[in-house]
Amino acid sequence: KKLIIINGPNLNLLGKREPNIYGSLTFTEFLEEVRKKYKDIQIDYFQSNIEGELIDKIQDVGFSYDGIILNAAAYTHTSVGIGDAVKAIETSVIEVHISNTFGREEFRHQSYISPNAKGVILGFGLQSYELAIQSFI
Ligand code: DQA
DSSP: OEEEEEEOTTGGGTTTSOHHHHOSOOHHHHHHHHHHHTTTSEEEEEEOSOHHHHHHHHHHHTTTOSEEEEEOGGGGGTOHHHHHHHHHOSSOEEEEESSOGGGSOGGGSOOSSGGGSSEEEESSTTHHHHHHHHHTO
């Protein structure tokens, strides 16, 4: 199986960004653990702070990969373009968030990804990503 994790803006700062909300593990450390645990699965990774680059990547992988695990971060709540990209492709997308966005500010309750995602996993810290991987196995 071929999966990709796509992370949006500011998620490159995981480990040092608001650790009370997002934890103190870096994404590289987490990814290393998860790749060891799920050796039979190819787990690619892409992060960008740029909306168009996220759309390009979704289009690139969206007709050949078995699954996309997408944390569009702040763009979740603003990007019609990323929402349209998710709708346009064939590969199933699981939307993930580290924090429970419904327990936070009102503007984080809106998602342009959810209507076209296969499912949504949020609030479990970095484990949200692992649960999404398991959903594709
Ligand atoms: C986030 C939640 C978003 O509201 C926020 O903008 C992020 C991270 C999460 O994983 O909890 O950057 O997607």
